[in-house]
Amino acid sequence: MPSAQPLTPEEKLADAKRQLGLPRIVVICGSTRFMTEMAEADLRETTAGRIVVKPGCDLKSPHELWSDPVEAEALKVRLDDLHRAKIRLADEVLVIGDYIGDSTRAEIAYARSLGRPVRFTHPEVDPVSHKSDDGRRDT
Incomplete structure (x- = not known):
């Protein structure tokens, strides 16, 4: 009889959040030029x-x-580093604003590499879904 694989730290965290009955955790990402919009999204x-x-x-x-x-x-x-820890803690990411800079783009890629769903207040700035005029994906 095969032994059960030990849980990863991520699986342990998800299990602990379920056992504690915690509400969904959302991390807000985006340029700090959108701090006012971030406060509204927080609300x-x-x-x-x-x-x-x-x-x-x-x-x-x-x-x-x-x-x-x-x-x-x-x-x-x-x-x-702290913000990446917030992304690891969160269940999903909400990207604020109509501009995506290098830092936010890296945060989105990191969140997606962890399997976190990513929502956008302006979906047209999603670097994965945004296509250039010739039909190729912008990177």
Whole structure:
């Protein structure tokens, strides 16, 4: 009789969330230029009964915590790692805004590599479904 394969950490997390009866967890992704829209999406997702995690810092807005350029770059690396952890925690991703930059594009690819569903407030910016005029997929 074959022995059962041990659960992966991802499977253990999903099982624990089910056992705890946690609501669906949504991570908000997108350019920090859309912080106002992210706050509105947070409100809508929360009132729909979902747990929301989103970027907590806008490094484009002045603040003493990232006023030093060297410290700001180190902070950006840590925040990128933190956001990937939020994506791993979440059940789905909601991408905000009508623009997808390199960081958001990488987050979308990461989420999809984990099998997370990705929703868009502006589906036309989905890098997977967006085609160029000659019919080829833009990358």
